[in-house]
Amino acid sequence: MDISGLTIRQASDMLSSGACSAFALTTALLQRIAxxxxxxxAYASVDTAFALEQARAADDARAKGKSSPLLxxxxxxxxxxxVEGQPCTCSSKILKGYTAPYDATVIARLRDAxxxxxxxxxxxxxxMGSSTENSAYQVTRNPVDVDRVPGGSSGGSxxxxxxxxxxxxxxxxxxxxxxxxxxxxxxxGMKPTYGRVSRYxxxxxxxxxxxxxxxxxxxEDAAILLQVMxxxxxxxxxxxxxxVPDYTQAxxxxxxxxxxxxxxxxxxxxxxxxxxxxxxxxxxxxxDLGAEIVDVSLPHTEYSIAVYYIIATAEASANLARFDGVxxxxxxxxxxxxxxxxxxxxxAGFGAEVKRRIILGTYVLSSGxxxxxxxxxxxxxxxxxxxxxxxxxxCDALLTPTTPTPAFRMGENTGDxxxxxxxDVFTATANLAGIxxxxxxxxxxxxxxPVGLQILGPxxxxxxxxxxxxxxxxxxxxxx
Amino acid sequence: xxxxxxxxxxxxxxAYVAHLARLHLTDDEVxxxxxxxxxxxxxxxxxxxxxxxxxxPLSHTVxxxxxxxxxxxxxxxxxxxxxxxxxxxxxxxxSVPKIVD
Numbered sequence: 191m192d193i194s195g196l197t198i199r200q201a202s203d204m205l206s207s208g209a210c211s212a213f214a215l216t217t218a219l220l221q222r223i224a225x226x227x228x229x230x231x232a233y234a235s236v237d238t239a240f241a242l243e244q245a246r247a248a249d250d251a252r253a254k255g256k257s258s259p260l261l262x263x264x265x266x267x268x269x270x271x272x273v274e275g276q277p278c279t280c281s282s283k284i285l286k287g288y289t290a291p292y293d294a295t296v297i298a299r300l301r302d303a304x305x306x307x308x309x310x311x312x313x314x315x316x317x318m319g320s321s322t323e324n325s326a327y328q329v330t331r332n333p334v335d336v337d338r339v340p341g342g343s344s345g346g347s348x349x350x351x352x353x354x355x356x357x358x359x360x361x362x363x364x365x366x367x368x369x370x371x372x373x374x375x376x377x378x379g380m381k382p383t384y385g386r387v388s389r390y391x392x393x394x395x396x397x398x399x400x401x402x403x404x405x406x407x408x409x410e411d412a413a414i415l416l417q418v419m420x421x422x423x424x425x426x427x428x429x430x431x432x433x434v435p436d437y438t439q440a441x442x443x444x445x446x447x448x449x450x451x452x453x454x455x456x457x458x459x460x461x462x463x464x465x466x467x468x469x470x471x472x473x474x475x476x477x478d479l480g481a482e483i484v485d486v487s488l489p490h491t492e493y494s495i496a497v498y499y500i501i502a503t504a505e506a507s508a509n510l511a512r513f514d515g516v517x518x519x520x521x522x523x524x525x526x527x528x529x530x531x532x533x534x535x536x537x538a539g540f541g542a543e544v545k546r547r548i549i550l551g552t553y554v555l556s557s558g559x560x561x562x563x564x565x566x567x568x569x570x571x572x573x574x575x576x577x578x579x580x581x582x583x584x585c586d587a588l589l590t591p592t593t594p595t596p597a598f599r600m601g602e603n604t605g606d607x608x609x610x611x612x613x614d615v616f617t618a619t620a621n622l623a624g625i626x627x628x629x630x631x632x633x634x635x636x637x638x639x640p641v642g643l644q645i646l647g648p649x650x651x652x653x654x655x656x657x658x659x660x661x662x663x664x665x666x667x668x669x670x
Numbered sequence: 671x672x673x674x675x676x677x678x679x680x681x682x683x684x685a686y687v688a689h690l691a692r693l694h695l696t697d698d699e700v701x702x703x704x705x706x707x708x709x710x711x712x713x714x715x716x717x718x719x720x721x722x723x724x725x726x727p728l729s730h731t732v733x734x735x736x737x738x739x740x741x742x743x744x745x746x747x748x749x750x751x752x753x754x755x756x757x758x759x760x761x762x763x764x765s766v767p768k769i770v771d
């Protein structure tokens with residue numbers, strides 16, 4: 191069975207028609223991982239026995255009459271979402287040997303729907319990075335060009351799809367960590383509206399920005415996966431009570447009657463010429479599909495990375511205080527008291543980027559600097575939200591590049607943290623404003639590198655962005 | 671990065687802040703981070719150019735507060751599963767180095 195490129199929809203149809211069993215499908219996927227992952231290293235770990243046990247259970251459930259679009263469908267999970275009984279390293283040495291004692295809410299929901307968890311995907315340590323080069327364990331390569339990064343921080347989840355070793359994966363997105371790797375690897379990635387998906391069981395990086403989202407081969411698959419993931423949860427008081435619509439109903443195939451905005455601040459100097467040409471061609475395709483295209487302005491965009499790196503690191507410095515060697519993870523007991531133990535454990539357990547961000551976050555919250563950095567950043571964050579609210583008063587969605595460049599080369603940005611941060615310039619705004627966003631593959635560069643078209647929608651505008659992404663994707667596939 | 675000529679951006683002292691964060695660093699790390707982070711702090715200081723006097727801070731994009739639920743008893747995570755992750759255990763409790771002599 192050739193499972194590379196297999197979609198959730200195709201897998202689901204094969205399973206429900208009896209063309210194959212979940213056991214056979216999972217076995218084929220595990221074989222594919224065994225064949226290709228040594229050169230890509232998308233998976234941090236694969237638990238074959240656990241995967242096959244779930245697949246058998248899915249087959250048994252189907253035999254007893256259960257049916258669900260995800261029943262028996264294998265899913266890869268980013269290594270910071272807790273799956274009971276499985277490792278959850280967050281690609282950090284500090285969580286080496288940790289076994290998750292509970293399921294994240296999204297995992298529990300997917301489990302109830304019959305999904306099969308095949309393995310843990312590699313990532314930047316604690317989701318801090320844009321290339322997956324910050325993993326403490328291994329470097330993941332971009333399957334499209336193995337000398338290039340897969341993006342990050344959900345680089346393993348994106349690379350597994352691009353290498354044909356996943357049907358669908360879960361990622362998390364704090365400043366672009368789903369959309370940027372999706373763009374770099376040529377797959378679909380969605381950051382839902384803040385609060386649409388419960389964060390319970392996600393190892394927190396920046397709690398006011400983090401969201402879990404689907405990474406898939408098609409927009410339809412993203413809709414299918416989001417359908418199961420979305421909804422209010424008593425374990426996350428920030429999860430939204432709004433009813434979850436039927437997302438696949440939004441996939442209409444055309445864009446008639448839609449107004450799509452082009453924010454001029456996303457087409458500035460520094461945007462790669464081929465990325466610009468690709469996105470402008472995608473805009474023309476959307477116009478051809480019936481959309482009205484209008485110019486809009488998001489004037490505070492230029493401040494987004496500064497605001498993002500103040501707020502995200504401030505929240506991270508608090509969230510990562512829990513990794514101190516006391517209750518779980520690694521412990522280094524040099525020194526004679528717990529305070530010495532905290533410092534030594536964190537020195538040995540965290541990588542350079544995590545240390546830098548803890549220091550920056552501690553600094554911007556510290557006495558004497560709080561008002562100038564953290565409080566001021568929160569005020570500018572409101573200006574960024576106001577920009578979007580004004581734009582969405584006249585548009586259903588916005589079209590932008592997902593990233594300023596295609597995938598960069600391994601090692602290209604590792605010596606210059608600020609340069610690495612700037613690769614999030616078009617994605618961090620959606621997290622700051624709490625709105626939803628989708629990256630779908632646009633037209634490739636001359637060298638065949640993927641380019642991501644980002645579709646931004648208002649809060650709870652998932653149906654609009656899925657509709658736009660699906661219509662564009664269908665047309666592009668016909669053209670190709 | 672012209673770290674040497676740049677003023678100590680905003681007074682960031684990496685060694686001191688690392689101490690506040692309970693994070694030991696080697697001397698090499700302190701030197702490297704000091705230079706790298708002065709560039710980053712200098713970059714984020716651009717938000718100082720905006721007039722935000724009358725803008726209310728936004729800490730959260732979801733405008734909900736005081737989310738209530740019924741206080742119904744339900745099972746907690748099994749004690750043994752939690753203890754399985756503890757670096758050191760003593761009589762069913764997590765043990766740490768002595769705090770007070």
